[in-house]
């Protein structure tokens with residue numbers, strides 16, 4: 094995030110606005126606008142060259158009133174406590190809007206995994222757990238992977254936790270590899286979850302995915318699986334875009350009669366970048382990076398980065414667009430939101446649209462705690478039910494109160510957490 098930008102101030106500002114609309118009690122507001130707990134600690138590591146380096150680690154538990162805290166751990170050189178606090182707060186609202194019995198947390202370590210050997214990374218993972226193991230666990234707080242952390246990191250963390258606890262506790266952490274406590278369906282969950290909400294949004298507007306078109310930004314985990322399900326439902330994906338590390342810029346690849354997903358997957362690397370020469374040779378148009386937003390389509394799915402649908406790009410949106418599904422976190426700026434409202438485009442806000450990932454993480458934890466694992470179809474059918482129910486609750490409120498979908502999602506989430514806090518007698 095850019096310098097000078099205070100993510101936590103932004104999260105508090107959003108909360109204050111909804112608290113005002115909901116006319117929340119002053120005590121509830123004071124309680125929910127701050128994290129319940131924050132842990133700051135040092136992680137000394139014996140580096141491969143014999144020196145000792147001391148890393149800074151964090152865990153923030155924003156709220157556990159609806160269940161154990163839940164949220165990822167990020168490894169990033171520019172990590173700040175403000176970002177971790179904001180992300181922990183947003184996790185509380187995300188879990189509440191899909192109505193899973195979890196609260197919000199987030200963690201981080203200031204480090205750059207590109208500069209660290211696997212052994213050094215393992216030491217950071219184990220050191221992180223040694224600092225917080227008494228304060229996390231299946232009934233307290235369940236971390237997960239996030240920016241630059243992987244299933245391997247999660248497994249080292251689980252192993253350290255189990256060693257300290259002297260037992261098997263796979264539910265302490267999610268995002269583990271399948272076969273080591275991970276859940277089937279987790280890879281598909283965020284992209285499929287987004288398309289379940291798109292399917293329902295189009296239904297409310299009197300359309301269906303069969304015969305509809307979608308333009309996407311990005312071609313990573315979220316967009317690949319969103320495209321897969323959209324096509325399975327009979328829709329066409331007319332463009333995708335990706336970052337090209339060789340040319341140091343993004344490109345849009347377009348085929349108005351629909352991409353061939355199997356072919357596109359076969360020419361995409363593990364970072365979600367297409368082989369440009371092969372795409373062009375197969376008849377795909379190679380256009381500038383931001384061309385996806387102006388492409389004629391029924392659905393726009395920003396699925397790459399934050400700040401993409403903004404004051405500069407919003408007016409390029411094609412008049413045919415009916416739905417914007419925010420697969421990425423924070424792709425739309427408040428200025429663009431104002432234009433989207435004015436144009437009457439149906440918005441599926443990020444913390445609802447991409448909540449399939451955390452919902453499946455919750456399923457992973459449930460399976461761990463039972464020590465019984467579901468088939469993939471069962472995981473995906475439970476995911477569909479959760480996402481569809483959450484979507485309609487938000488859309489019903491938006492319709493009945495004539496409010497924007499993003500505001501309705503915040504209202505539902507904050508109201509659920511506030512009610513739980515009040516009923517417990519905390520505030």
Ligand code: NAD
Pocket residue numbers: 283310311312313314315316334335336337343344364365366382396397398399420421422447448450451
């Ligand atoms: P990813 O790293 O797998 O893929 C990112 C994609 O974006 C790649 O195809 C990359 O080439 C592309 N990209 C990068 N810069 C671009 C640019 N300037 N223009 C066009 N494309 C660009 O990431 P992901 O896991 O798919 O996550 C994407 C977004 O979704 C992020 O905002 C992430 O926080 C959010 N998200 C992901 C999950 C999940 O489970 N993966 C869950 C919730 C939210």
